Amino acid sequence: MTRLTDRLRSVRKRRALAWAALGYAALVFAGALFGADITLRSKTRWVKGVFVPVGRRGNDIYLPAGSETLSRGVVGVVPLLPNRGHAVLGGGKLTGTLVKRPVLQERGVLPNGALAWVSTFVYNGTPAQLGVAFEDTAVSTPLGEMPAWHIPPTGEVPEHSDALVIVVHGHGGQRAQALRMLPALQRTGVGSLFVTFRNAHGAPRSANGYLTLGDQEAEDICAALTWAKEHGYQRAVLYGFSMGGNVVLSVLREKHQPFPLPVLGVALDCPVLDWRATILSQGTRFGLPKFLARHVAAFTQYVVTRRSGQDFDTVDQLRAAPKFTLPMILWHGTRDRTIPVSQADALAAARPDLIEYHRVEGAKHIRCWNIDPAKYDAQLEGFVGRVLEKVDV
Template identity: 30%
Template structure:
């Protein structure tokens, strides 16, 4: 057969395959993207921690984007003549600032001031009538965290060293998004944080068998095509709900090399550990994923409060800009500046950096995932990011 005759056979076959691919794509987009968008907008029956307002601290209001007024409370340290640092507490979806303090209020005993606030459309903060929040982090939540940092910077006792961000679930994603946009954050601690894109992909695979008629084709569908469907669904949802979703993985990469401690429950029924590992893999060292056995979503502190405090305290001993008054001097470690009441009166006195009693990573590998179980210190190494490694597990993936 001549080359010309072969082309007459090959060209129609190639054109037919292209037309079939286009038809398949149009079919999936028109049939399944609306379904994915509806699932994406589904909010599980969360039971967020909501606690009554305390009569302590200084309650303030401060502006955020859209002319919305947020409510927050500044809580001073309980002991120590010198302030060790200031932590901004970002609550979970549907939770309030007082419930978020349940996880971190003990930092005040170490010399930290805390500033907890309510996101827009939550707690005592104003609501934006044009925005319908979900469990996914958007630019609105990131803007609210940045507004909290801007408020702290406007205070006469603003910390010249910057701030620690502590976020729970969606609040953790918002904290990472804010840290990527301002250098006034020196570190981040999250509990149950998750990325939008990767969690949605696992969610899609989990429910695909329910909605796809020809299930035999699912193993042959590449991840890039699933990502395309998810991207279109997010675009549709963002237009309808008046928001833009945050690429939390990209934000985690951009906040490096500032330190990040990610805490996650091994039995998380909403966000499996594989998703947390994928998110942690975006960031460069120093960062650590600490897995708490038997803990469900946002329940790591309740399962192991002693281990929860220990891992955070060790993280702060290594990375906080200052240390409490009662820490011993180690002449072999570099020094850190002591506290100052205002940015304009920065002191020249240094406080030594001590070596933590327990290493942040037992194997001295900043990529490691640790466990609070003393009989199993290292669960698994954090591998470089690879979206194709994410697979649904036996847990119901409802993303929260």
């Protein structure tokens, strides 16, 4: 009887272990499928923000407390129709259940009681939202016409009017996310081209609809360099945000050279430099234990490669660092939960001869500008001026 009981217990344990292993495998499989789909297809139509009622007393705005309204630094407010306007608000102070922020800039009217969009991306429209003249244009590629905004040179620095800064959004991002930096770019005297790349919202779709994490998207930015030459520009600077940073670094690969016109420098804001590490960090970000996150990340990479043929080595910019030759400016926030700041630390340490690194304390993903706009703008303007003047001399 004792032997029979022991056997039954042994069978139960084996079954329990088998079911546990099956459950674990199912969890890994489901997590990997979800992660792979986000990695390959993510795109959004709207700039991230929240819709909240606005209270106003003089030059102070009161917003309900939340993660976006409590964010450090500057935010933007756009009242919904029929109200028209836009305001840039300064740093917030919690007063009870509300966040008080001063109005720094205002176009139109931001009335008391309005329902408004509030965002750390500050703008959600076109350059017209800043009162800046621009033209809708398109960059011709083998896949089709990639929508773009062209902001002509201001003439403030005549000797820089032959230069174009090509601005590249990130994974699932929109061009409007970089409008915060447009005034600084204008002060340098250059033209700007805010471009989209394949499979982003509003852009042509590739045959399978999958992103390649910077690899093939680089071809669209090379096409933007051709656009620049055809429109009279003689030199360019590349400016990438998040995945856009990986895209512009991928442009520097040998296979894309020689360029249609000289590329003099690269600006990077919270770039994705190592996709393997990024996928792993996303697992831990969403609360997975480290051992489970490692398994999900490994299987996610496998699924991504099986679906799209993605070569993660090709978009590993830390590995490519020894081959870089252009001067760069790099910003990354210490509170970035999307792309770990350790990636920027590693790139800056690998190429201190080329990279001007600004590690921004307390900044979230591509929100370095918000912490201190004047400081960020001065760094950007200084960098663009320096790389252009090297050729001028």
